[in-house]
Amino acid sequence: MCDFCLEGDPISFVSAVNCANPTLTGVNVDGGFAEFIAADANGTVLLPDGISYEDAAPTMCAGYTEWSGLRRADAKPGAKIAVVGIGGLGHLAIQYAKAVGYHVTAVTRTPVKQELAREFGADDVVDDGAALKDAGGADVLMHTSSSHAAVVDAMTGLKPWGKVAMIGIATDEVALPAGPVTFQSYQIIGSAHNGTEYLVEALDFVARGIVKPMADAYPKERVGDAGVCQGSWTVLGGLPQAALAVR
Numbered sequence: 001m002c003d004f005c006l007e008g009d010p011i012s013f014v015s016a017v018n019c020a021n022p023t024l025t026g027v028n029v030d031g032g033f034a035e036f037i038a039a040d041a042n043g044t045v046l047l048p049d050g051i052s053y054e055d056a057a058p059t060m061c062a063g064y065t066e067w068s069g070l071r072r073a074d075a076k077p078g079a080k081i082a083v084v085g086i087g088g089l090g091h092l093a094i095q096y097a098k099a100v101g102y103h104v105t106a107v108t109r110t111p112v113k114q115e116l117a118r119e120f121g122a123d124d125v126v127d128d129g130a131a132l133k134d135a136g137g138a139d140v141l142m143h144t145s146s147s148h149a150a151v152v153d154a155m156t157g158l159k160p161w162g163k164v165a166m167i168g169i170a171t172d173e174v175a176l177p178a179g180p181v182t183f184q185s186y187q188i189i190g191s192a193h194n195g196t197e198y199l200v201e202a203l204d205f206v207a208r209g210i211v212k213p214m215a216d217a218y219p220k221e222r223v224g225d226a227g228v229c230q231g232s233w234t235v236l237g238g239l240p241q242a243a244l245a246v247r
Contacts, residue, residue, distance in 0.1 A: 084107045095211040140162065
């Protein structure tokens with residue numbers, strides 16, 4: 001084990017980035033579609049009763065990611081949460097935030113996603129940051145988008161002392177508005193799973209039927225078809241390790 005791993009921090013993306021010689025299934029070693037794999041017991045949890053593999057698979061990544069980000073943001077009870085980007089991550093972010101009593105606003109310009117956001121429980125749906133501000137603003141912005149620019153725009157509606165939870169992955173540069181960040185005392189928070197205890201909690205919400213991933217299931221033999229489908233998530237062969245984010 002390397003010096004970083006010997007520190008005993010929770011296994012997460014932080015571990016993968018800082019380990020001197022990480023073994024990452026589907027990244028630098030094969031096995032993403034294997035029927036069985038060997039895994040460090042410290043990075044595993046038991047599936048709760050009542051959850052299917054088809055629902056567990058997207059929860060293992062997207063659900064875990066969103067719930068961890070919401071926990072890390074540590075918003076006060078009754079806070080206003082804005083979810084920027086309604087896709088594989090965002091549709092779960094809405095549901096988790098609603099499940100614990102937050103007022104949720106979805107931020108997306110896409111009409112079909114605006115309708116989906118309402119179906120998943122969003123209290124308000126707006127096009128951009130200006131509309132978010134007019135709707136009462138947000139205490140926390142959850143970045144679930146593939147566009148950093150969309151999140152920076154949404155910061156127009158961030159309330160004083162607000163937080164931006166950086167969860168989504170995008171390729172464009174982040175150009176933060178330095179004035180508002182300073183004068184409004186904003187916090188920019190990175191979030192990378194943050195510990196397996198949050199995965200246990202995320203799975204429990206799904207097992208109890210409070211949160212429901214949007215997924216399409218395909219047999220492993222149709223992996224090529226699944227890779228180009230337009231659903232929110234695709235689960236291959238009913239196995240959690242064979243989940244693809246395709247939205």
